[in-house]
Amino acid sequence: MAEDALRAAEASARDAYGRLLARLALRARDIDTAEDALSDAFADALRAWPRDGVPRNPEAWLLTAARRRLLDGARREGARRRLSEAAAALLAATEQPMPGDTPFADERLEMMFLCAHPALSQEVRAPLMLQVVLGFDAAAIGSVFLVPPSTMGQRLVRAKARIRDSGMRFERPSGSELAERLPFVLDAVYAAYGAAWEDAAPGGGGGLGGEALALAEVAAEHLPGEAEAKGLLALILYCESRRRARRSEGGEFVPVSEQDAALWDRGAHQRAEGLLRDAARLGRPGRYQTEAAIQSALMARAFGPPADSAMVAALHDALLRTEISAGAWVARAAARGAAFGPGAGLAALEAGGPAGLADYQPYWAVRADLLARAGRREEAERAYERAAGLATDPAVRRFLRRRGGIG
Amino acid sequence: MKVTFLIRETSEGFASRTDPERAPAYWAAYAAYFDALREAGFQIQGGALQPPHAATTVRVRDGKRVVQDGPHATSKEELGGYFTTEMPDLETALRWAERCPAAEYGCVEVVPNLEMAPRG
Numbered sequence: 004m005a006e007d008a009l010r011a012a013e014a015s016a017r018d019a020y021g022r023l024l025a026r027l028a029l030r031a032r033d034i035d036t037a038e039d040a041l042s043d044a045f046a047d048a049l050r051a052w053p054r055d056g057v058p059r060n061p062e063a064w065l066l067t068a069a070r071r072r073l074l075d076g077a078r079r080e081g082a083r084r085r086l087s088e089a090a091a092a093l094l095a096a097t098e099q100p101m102p103g104d105t106p107f108a109d110e111r112l113e114m115m116f117l118c119a120h121p122a123l124s125q126e127v128r129a130p131l132m133l134q135v136v137l138g139f140d141a142a143a144i145g146s147v148f149l150v151p152p153s154t155m156g157q158r159l160v161r162a163k164a165r166i167r168d169s170g171m172r173f174e175r176p177s178g179s180e181l182a183e184r185l186p187f188v189l190d191a192v193y194a195a196y197g198a199a200w201e202d203a204a205p206g207g208g209g210g211l212g213g214e215a216l217a218l219a220e221v222a223a224e225h226l227p228g229e230a231e232a233k234g235l236l237a238l239i240l241y242c243e244s245r246r247r248a249r250r251s252e253g254g255e256f257v258p259v260s261e262q263d264a265a266l267w268d269r270g271a272h273q274r275a276e277g278l279l280r281d282a283a284r285l286g287r288p289g290r291y292q293t294e295a296a297i298q299s300a301l302m303a304r305a306f307g308p309p310a311d312s313a314m315v316a317a318l319h320d321a322l323l324r325t326e327i328s329a330g331a332w333v334a335r336a337a338a339r340g341a342a343f344g345p346g347a348g349l350a351a352l353e354a355g356g357p358a359g360l361a362d363y364q365p366y367w368a369v370r371a372d373l374l375a376r377a378g379r380r381e382e383a384e385r386a387y388e389r390a391a392g393l394a395t396d397p398a399v400r401r402f403l404r405r406r407g408g409i410g
Numbered sequence: 411m412k413v414t415f416l417i418r419e420t421s422e423g424f425a426s427r428t429d430p431e432r433a434p435a436y437w438a439a440y441a442a443y444f445d446a447l448r449e450a451g452f453q454i455q456g457g458a459l460q461p462p463h464a465a466t467t468v469r470v471r472d473g474k475r476v477v478q479d480g481p482h483a484t485s486k487e488e489l490g491g492y493f494t495t496e497m498p499d500l501e502t503a504l505r506w507a508e509r510c511p512a513a514e515y516g517c518v519e520v521v522p523n524l525e526m527a528p529r530g
Contacts, residue, residue, distance in 0.1 A: 122500060122504065168522060169500050169522060170411045170413060170497075170499050170500040170503065170522045171499065171500045171501070172498075172499040172500065172501050176501075180501070
């Protein structure tokens with residue numbers, strides 16, 4: 004019995020944390036206070052459920068308990084000074100009938116818009132989303148973003164204080180404002196996923212890859228008319244579907260073109276294809292749809308004839324028109340090399356490009372590969388050496404050294 | 411919420427106020443901006459300030475008054491004016507900050523006022 008209760012509490016925690024916090028914080032207009040109240044409510048549940056049994060609707064129970072905690076806190080505050088606005092808002096909210104067995108509206112997307120507010124610094128948006136929507140602690144988030152936990156903790160605290168005090172709108176934006184703000188939300192979700200992706204080891208990134216996927220699911224589900232929200236979800240699903248194939252049994256790095264397609268998750272792949280088609284029907288192309296289309300092409304060989312390499316190169320051209328980054332630049336050169344020969348690839352690589360290429364590991368890896376294929380063996384070796392020197396993932400470093408014949 | 415806009419001017423901006431060639435455009439831009447704010451229904455308190463050379467900074471240290479000529483800290487962008495008004499949220503305030511002439515060459519700082527509880 005007690006164990007059942009514990010398991011129920013755990014399941015509710017994982018499942019409902021973001022929904023409950025969104026509900027509480029949007030009403031109280033204060034994330035920090037809502038977090039404290041919610042963790043108190045979970046502590047209450049751990050005491051009450053083993054004793055009284057698991058309630059019929061754990062989520063509603065937790066919401067009621069958290070609201071009671073918030074009100075207790077507000078009353079204590081109110082004894083000292085005027086009842087705060089947060090408390091007044093809460094009192095008003097609790098006068099409404101309790102949700103009972105009816106599920107309440109999911110307001111996680113509103114939270115995501117708040118976390119990706121343009122008035123918050125860009126570096127804090129993805130971490131904040133992971134914390135308030137998915138319930139990750141500062142230490143776990145810090146390790147993924149390579150920032151000490153204390154620094155990450157301070158950043159998150161500052162961001163929440165800004166949200167509370169700067170007068171941000173808590174409601175979901177609409178119309179032109181939604182269009183303006185949505186890219187920030189999608190970028191933060193992608194950044195969260197990207198940070199987790201770096202760590203390809205099984206269960207790497209603290210299991211965060213799958214959780215960032217949950218954020219993308221929320222955005223796509225609640226904004227069915229937004230093509231880019233679908234595009235981002237498709238992109239993440241394509242990448243997730245290859246998770247098991249990214250490392251050999253010995254833990255070595257395996258490039259996409261050499262992965263065992265039998266290890267790819269067919270279900271996730273199929274969903275991604277469907278989303279990408281739906282997105283295209285909306286007739287509003289964008290960066291994430293283009294990236295997803297590239298992923299689709301990379302994986303086509305497992306499901307039929309391999310994609311036409313000239314078409315893949317054209318997709319990379321399109322991507323570079325919307326997103327001028329080192330990643331897009333290097334990937335386009337690699338695609339041109341695959342389609343039109345190593346000479347064309349090297350020409351694309353060397354035709355200018357964004358700043359910072361000299362310290363960008365993939366630049367040297369792609370350059371090395373193109374040089375090797377062009378028969379310029381010595382230069383290729385030096386480029387592999389340089390790439391290996393810039394790599395941060397030991398498996399990637401070993402792979403580059405092997406390729407360069409220097410392992 | 412009550413919110414205050416701190417308008418920071420560059421030395422160029424301050425110079426434009428009295429330069430015969432640039433002054434008309436400078437003042438016309440601000441007049442249009444404040445007219446637009448009023449027409450949108452915002453009641454405004456505040457106004458333009460003299461350039462930093464007119465400022466005097468006072469501190470009391472160890473019971474002694476220390477007077478310093480000039481603003482408290484010099485930077486490339488100095489306070490050239492301010493106003494306080496009531497706005498629904500930060501988004502609205504940022505949109506109006508964007509329209510302020512100084513935003514283009516100086517900057518505009520948007521700070522919500524601290525709402526004090528009524529005394530007693």
